[in-house]
Amino acid sequence: MYPHHYKNLNPDSMDCRLKLPKPKQNREFPHVINTMGNSLLVFLWPNICIYPQRIPLPELDAYMKIQSLFFVFICCLNGCSNTSNPAYPPEEESSLSNISWNTSLGTADGWNAGNWEWSLVSGDSYSGVAKLEISPLAEPLKGWNIQWEFFPALPDSQEQNSLVLTPLNQEKWHCMKGFGPHESSMIPLPRIPIDSTLYPDLLHLIKELTTPYFQQRVTHWPEYPIPVRLVPAINGPIDMAECLSEATERWNEGADSPWFIIDSTASWGIRLVFFPDREMHPPLAAQITRLDGDGRPLRINLLAGNNYHSLLSRPYVVRGFVHELGHALFLWGHSLDRIHCLWGLAPPMVSDPSADERKAARWWHGLPDGLDLSRYGDSALSSINLQ
Numbered sequence: 001m002y003p004h005h006y007k008n009l010n011p012d013s014m015d016c017r018l019k020l021p022k023p024k025q026n027r028e029f030p031h032v033i034n035t036m037g038n039s040l041l042v043f044l045w046p047n048i049c050i051y052p053q054r055i056p057l058p059e060l061d062a063y064m065k066i067q068s069l070f071f072v073f074i075c076c077l078n079g080c081s082n083t084s085n086p087a088y089p090p091e092e093e094s095s096l097s098n099i100s101w102n103t104s105l106g107t108a109d110g111w112n113a114g115n116w117e118w119s120l121v122s123g124d125s126y127s128g129v130a131k132l133e134i135s136p137l138a139e140p141l142k143g144w145n146i147q148w149e150f151f152p153a154l155p156d157s158q159e160q161n162s163l164v165l166t167p168l169n170q171e172k173w174h175c176m177k178g179f180g181p182h183e184s185s186m187i188p189l190p191r192i193p194i195d196s197t198l199y200p201d202l203l204h205l206i207k208e209l210t211t212p213y214f215q216q217r218v219t220h221w222p223e224y225p226i227p228v229r230l231v232p233a234i235n236g237p238i239d240m241a242e243c244l245s246e247a248t249e250r251w252n253e254g255a256d257s258p259w260f261i262i263d264s265t266a267s268w269g270i271r272l273v274f275f276p277d278r279e280m281h282p283p284l285a286a287q288i289t290r291l292d293g294d295g296r297p298l299r300i301n302l303l304a305g306n307n308y309h310s311l312l313s314r315p316y317v318v319r320g321f322v323h324e325l326g327h328a329l330f331l332w333g334h335s336l337d338r339i340h341c342l343w344g345l346a347p348p349m350v351s352d353p354s355a356d357e358r359k360a361a362r363w364w365h366g367l368p369d370g371l372d373l374s375r376y377g378d379s380a381l382s383s384i385n386l387q
């Protein structure tokens with residue numbers, strides 16, 4: 001899994017400065033040979049061409065053979081040298097990438113330093129070590145300074161989105177693939193355990209829930225809390241607006257700051273749309289109806305039909321709205337696990353968002369806008385048996 005020269009090192013105690021990887025190829029010797037070969041060729045060529053005129057005819061044939069062999073030898077010397085070797089910094093140099101990340105994430109998740117390996121997607125044989133340092137932003141900012149230091153320095157010829165970062169401690173961090181050398185979102189993501197046994201960690205649950213519509217690319221509402229606009233919605237004995245309001249409270253409970261606020265004057269956010277004369281199948285649904293200039297949702301309608309005729313159905317209506325509000329937090333997909341309110345195979349079995357879904361919402365909304373989560377988590381530990 002790791003390059004051989006890291007094998008016996010403790011990932012968390014390794015000092016990158018002392019353990020520089022060995023060069024992949026000798027970059028000095030071919031250059032010397034190349035220079036020598038060219039000098040010899042330039043110096044001897046006139047003599048080689050002129051001398052045969054002075055040689056007696058019987059010996060000319062043997063001389064021509066020697067001349068050919070010599071010429072081939074010189075050409076081989078030049079051919080062996082790597083004249084197209086790309087510009088490459090000396091190995092003792094390193095390159096830095098500093099990222100300032102404003103977020104509420106990470107305070108209880110054990111951010112700290114770590115050692116990684118870097119390589120290139122392109123198949124270029126260069127690789128090295130990457131030292132990760134994480135420190136809190138200066139007050140009053142909340143978030144993290146993230147510094148990557150690459151040994152040896154990343155090659156100048158590196159193409160965009162070609163960097164692969166593999167943590168030496170894959171139990172702790174997710175692998176990263178497809179970043180540019182100075183990308184502002186090159187942030188490491190820790191592995192976070194969850195209660196569900198159907199997903200290996202939180203990242204894989206988030207990916208499952210955000211692949212539909214968002215393709216795992218982090219998207220935010222313009223502000224939080226998200227306004228929820230209610231309308232009169234009496235379905236027989238059940239006040240649907242009251243049920244939606246109760247569902248918002250269930251999401252708000254236990255959150256660092258509330259996700260939702262009832263605000264019937266807001267021009268964006270979530271809006272209850274009730275059809276008093278129509279049964280709907282399914283009885284509740286979420287629908288994105290307005291986008292901003294960058295394609296991010298600005299309004300989501302929660303559609304409710306006139307489906308309920310008994311007060312006994314009320315708890316199921318609240319559950320249904322808890323499920324739809326999960327979608328309104330951009331967890332647009334469904335979970336395979338029935339312990340989640342976003343279970344997709346039947347109406348929800350639980351009345352509240354699970355701890356897993358609260359974590360998923362918190363992380364999704366704490367990550368930088370536009371971060372592509374499909375670049376994370378490609379490692380041997382990501383495999384999962386869904387049986």
Ligand SMILES: [Zn+2]
Nearest residue numbers: 323327333334
């Ligand atoms: Zn759903």
